[in-house]
Amino acid sequence: MSVSAAVTATTAASPSRPLVAHRRSPPASRVAAVSRRPLRSRPHLVVSSSRAPIPPAAAMATDGAAPGTGSKKKLLIFDAEEDLAVSLAKYTAELSEKFAAERGAFTVVLSGGSLIKALRKLAEPPYLDSVEWSKWHVFWVDERVVPKDHEDSNYKLALDGLLSKVPIPTGQVYAINDALSAEGAADDYETCLKQLIKNGVIAMSQSTGFPRFDVMLLGMGPDGHIASLFPGHPLVNENQRWVTYIKDSPKPPPERITFTFPVINSSAYVAMVVTGAGKAGAVQKALSDKQTSSDLLPVEMAVLQDGEFTWFTDKPAVSMLQNK
Numbered sequence: 001m002s003v004s005a006a007v008t009a010t011t012a013a014s015p016s017r018p019l020v021a022h023r024r025s026p027p028a029s030r031v032a033a034v035s036r037r038p039l040r041s042r043p044h045l046v047v048s049s050s051r052a053p054i055p056p057a058a059a060m061a062t063d064g065a066a067p068g069t070g071s072k073k074k075l076l077i078f079d080a081e082e083d084l085a086v087s088l089a090k091y092t093a094e095l096s097e098k099f100a101a102e103r104g105a106f107t108v109v110l111s112g113g114s115l116i117k118a119l120r121k122l123a124e125p126p127y128l129d130s131v132e133w134s135k136w137h138v139f140w141v142d143e144r145v146v147p148k149d150h151e152d153s154n155y156k157l158a159l160d161g162l163l164s165k166v167p168i169p170t171g172q173v174y175a176i177n178d179a180l181s182a183e184g185a186a187d188d189y190e191t192c193l194k195q196l197i198k199n200g201v202i203a204m205s206q207s208t209g210f211p212r213f214d215v216m217l218l219g220m221g222p223d224g225h226i227a228s229l230f231p232g233h234p235l236v237n238e239n240q241r242w243v244t245y246i247k248d249s250p251k252p253p254p255e256r257i258t259f260t261f262p263v264i265n266s267s268a269y270v271a272m273v274v275t276g277a278g279k280a281g282a283v284q285k286a287l288s289d290k291q292t293s294s295d296l297l298p299v300e301m302a303v304l305q306d307g308e309f310t311w312f313t314d315k316p317a318v319s320m321l322q323n324k
């Protein structure tokens with residue numbers, strides 16, 4: 001995304017606005033009027049619609065079709081993590097309502113890390129009672145190959161931080177089979193996804209032929225990794241498998257399974273939740289004008305085929321951006 005272009009397109013959309021599938025910017029007069037208002041509960045909001053350069057993995061995923069059509073990118077900058085959490089809960093709850101009504105199911109993909117704490121407001125009023133939790137189907141974009149009760153388990157992290165506090169049917173929470181090897185667990189998870197496609201629980205992207213999850217709620221590491229797709233690792237180029245494995249993750253623990261870029265990039269919505277100064281360098285690279293087709297960070301390879309990608313950030317995370 002062009003940051004300077006994004007600033008020009010500053011709009012007054014509230015945190016809930018990203019759910020409206022608008023393709024055009026609001027009228028300039030409205031933009032100017034509302035952007036002057038110092039609303040504490042609203043983010044410093046920078047919204048941009050852009051067609052970012054398509055990285056090799058995304059292009060391969062489309063098998064030659066014109067990629068990136070209909071994709072939209074937004075950047076939300078919050079004063080405080082508390083405000084981010086409020087907005088993220090609203091964003092997720094509104095998507096839940098939309099997809100539950102449209103499809104009768106809501107497929108939610110989680111990462112590990114600090115994301116889970118940022119989702120805490122979903123387990124509080126009004127969402128605890130208003131969200132149709134029975135429609136939720138929960139997946140992991142990546143998981144560490146450890147027992148489910150292990151401190152390193154992303155399942156345990158999400159269970160403790162969110163899932164144990166909301167009434168999602170246990171059969172709709174898709175943890176990995178922790179009795180298997182990394183390779184076996186990846187195969188098993190992919191088989192599970194294929195079954196859920198057949199059942200109609202998970203949608204299929206007609207344009208990419210990969211699963212199309214309703215929303216992915218993701219974090220990013222300071223090195224720009226997302227899921228367990230790390231900079232310079234060959235897994236970032238995987239374009240056949242839906243789920244694969246890594247045994248030499250630079251971030252411990254070393255053995256993990258992970259969704260691949262074609263799956264991530266087929267999503268309908270992605271929320272990239274990134275806070276803290278430690279991530280400012282990767283944020284700057286991801287959102288700067290100077291993108292090249294080589295040497296992309298994994299987060300830069302997350303380019304939706306036809307969806308809406310929203311950055312949920314705080315001021316330290318965007319401290320290296322100009323015109324923020």
Ligand SMILES: O=C(O)[C@H](O)[C@@H](O)[C@H](O)[C@H](O)COP(=O)(O)O
Pocket residue numbers: 111112113114115142143144154218219220221222225226227228251
């Ligand atoms: O299992 C994992 O390690 C995560 O899924 C990983 O991809 C995480 O989301 C990022 O590393 C960001 O983590 P933080 O938000 O804690 O920095």
